[in-house]
Amino acid sequence: xxxxxxxxxxxxxxxxxxxxxxxxxxxxxxxxxxxxxxxxxxxxxxxxxxxxxxxxxxxxxxxxxxxxxxxxxxxxxxxxxxxxxxxxxxxxxxxxxxxxxxxxxxxxxxxxxxxxxxxxxxxxxxxxxxxxxxxxxxxxxxxxxxxxxxxxxxxxxxxxxxxxxxxxxxxxxxxxxxxxxxxxxxxxxxxxxxxxxxxxxxxxxxxxxxxxxxxxxxxxxxxxxxxxxxxxxxxxxxxxxxxxxxxxxxxxxxxxxxxxxxxxxxxxxxxxxxxxxxxxxxxxxxxxxxxxxxxxxxxxxxxxxxxxxxxxxxxxxxxxxxxxxxxxxxxxxx
Amino acid sequence: xxxxxxxxxxxxxxxxxxxxxxxxxxxxxxxxxxxxxxxxxxxxxxxxxxxxxxxxxxxxxxxxxxxxxxxxxxxx
Numbered sequence: 001x002x003x004x005x006x007x008x009x010x011x012x013x014x015x016x017x018x019x020x021x022x023x024x025x026x027x028x029x030x031x032x033x034x035x036x037x038x039x040x041x042x043x044x045x046x047x048x049x050x051x052x053x054x055x056x057x058x059x060x061x062x063x064x065x066x067x068x069x070x071x072x073x074x075x076x077x078x079x080x081x082x083x084x085x086x087x088x089x090x091x092x093x094x095x096x097x098x099x100x101x102x103x104x105x106x107x108x109x110x111x112x113x114x115x116x117x118x119x120x121x122x123x124x125x126x127x128x129x130x131x132x133x134x135x136x137x138x139x140x141x142x143x144x145x146x147x148x149x150x151x152x153x154x155x156x157x158x159x160x161x162x163x164x165x166x167x168x169x170x171x172x173x174x175x176x177x178x179x180x181x182x183x184x185x186x187x188x189x190x191x192x193x194x195x196x197x198x199x200x201x202x203x204x205x206x207x208x209x210x211x212x213x214x215x216x217x218x219x220x221x222x223x224x225x226x227x228x229x230x231x232x233x234x235x236x237x238x239x240x241x242x243x244x245x246x247x248x249x250x251x252x253x254x255x256x257x258x259x260x261x262x263x264x265x266x267x268x269x270x271x272x273x274x275x276x277x278x279x280x281x282x283x284x285x286x287x288x289x290x291x292x293x294x295x296x297x298x299x300x301x302x303x304x305x306x307x308x309x310x311x312x313x314x315x316x317x318x319x320x321x322x323x324x325x326x327x328x329x330x331x332x333x334x
Numbered sequence: 335x336x337x338x339x340x341x342x343x344x345x346x347x348x349x350x351x352x353x354x355x356x357x358x359x360x361x362x363x364x365x366x367x368x369x370x371x372x373x374x375x376x377x378x379x380x381x382x383x384x385x386x387x388x389x390x391x392x393x394x395x396x397x398x399x400x401x402x403x404x405x406x407x408x409x410x
Binding site for chain 1: 374379382393
């Protein structure tokens with residue numbers, strides 16, 4: 001075994017933790033790993049600990065990087081860039097900008113009032129919740145490097161194309177008029193010191209762990225249930241490669257659900273183990289993270305129904321195409 | 335002194351308000367504190383990440399639950 005695959009197994013996949021939890025389940029709880037209960041307990045404990053470790057370490061590192069790109073600065077970076085370049089930059093900055101759904105509306109108003117093209121704003125709004133560096137690392141840990149990179153790449157493509165289409169449709173008139181009335185103000189922020197950034201990163205970890213832990217436990221619980229209690233044949237019939245509607249079903253189940261990538265990953269993991277196609281699983285994850293009832297309700301305050309519907313339709317179609325596309329090329333990814 | 339906290343009820347905003355009250359007490363200062371949750375007003379200060387911390391109409395910080403120490407430094 002070469003040093004890289006050893007590092008990957010121990011650090012990202014946390015083989016040591018797997019072994020440790022196995023010892024705990026077998027020796028302390030006296031449950032065999034081959035029983036359903038033993039397997040579920042192992043899945044639950046191992047996944048929960050692993051996700052919390054990955055979450056804390058990664059949010060720290062990522063927040064440090066993100067402290068260089070607050071939305072206030074992103075707005076300035078995007079200003080004055082026209083055409084598809086604005087969409088590309090918007091999609092890429094969406095990966096880096098710290099973002100919680102509670103600030104999507106101020107960001108939307110801020111970008112639009114700064115005169116940024118509507119398309120670039122939407123590219124940003126699509127990529128920001130869908131992809132971030134944490135999801136890249138998490139996917140790499142659970143499913144391997146190729147799938148992690150693929151998720152980010154197709155996410156960026158959906159964000160760029162989505163923004164371009166909205167731009168082409170000239171939908172400016174479907175933005176609520178008070179958004180245009182907002183005046184554009186740029187603020188000068190003091191440059192943060194290294195210590196400020198460390199402090200910021202620590203706060204982000206606390207804040208995010210505090211916010212997402214219930215979703216993680218629910219996600220791991222559902223994952224453990226799928227893993228050991230729902231028969232493979234049922235899951236395969238609904239979501240397996242043999243069902244031509246699998247991606248559609250996964251996408252439409254995912255859309256109304258509100259959770260972030262940390263809560264969805266254990267479910268995705270259990271589904272993949274049950275033979276569900278990787279494209280189907282990625283569609284489910286993208287549906288959950290990008291579109292959700294709470295975020296759509298917030299967006300409906302600033303755009304009129306027609307633009308909202310267009311946005312939902314474009315993102316949904318993009319996610320479905322990605323799902324079927326990746327299922328077709330699964331052999332290259334695993 | 336007029337201090338505004340711009341935000342829509344996120345956990346960081348509440349923490350900032352709490353720390354601000356402690357800081358004002360420790361400094362023995364008096365100020366009117368205004369909580370602004372109107373999104374348009376928020377944007378009119380150029381703030382997009384909450385909470386925004388505004389002292390006498392000048393944005394001092396965004397997106398951060400400032401500590402008591404930091405607030406004291408900004409107010410003196």
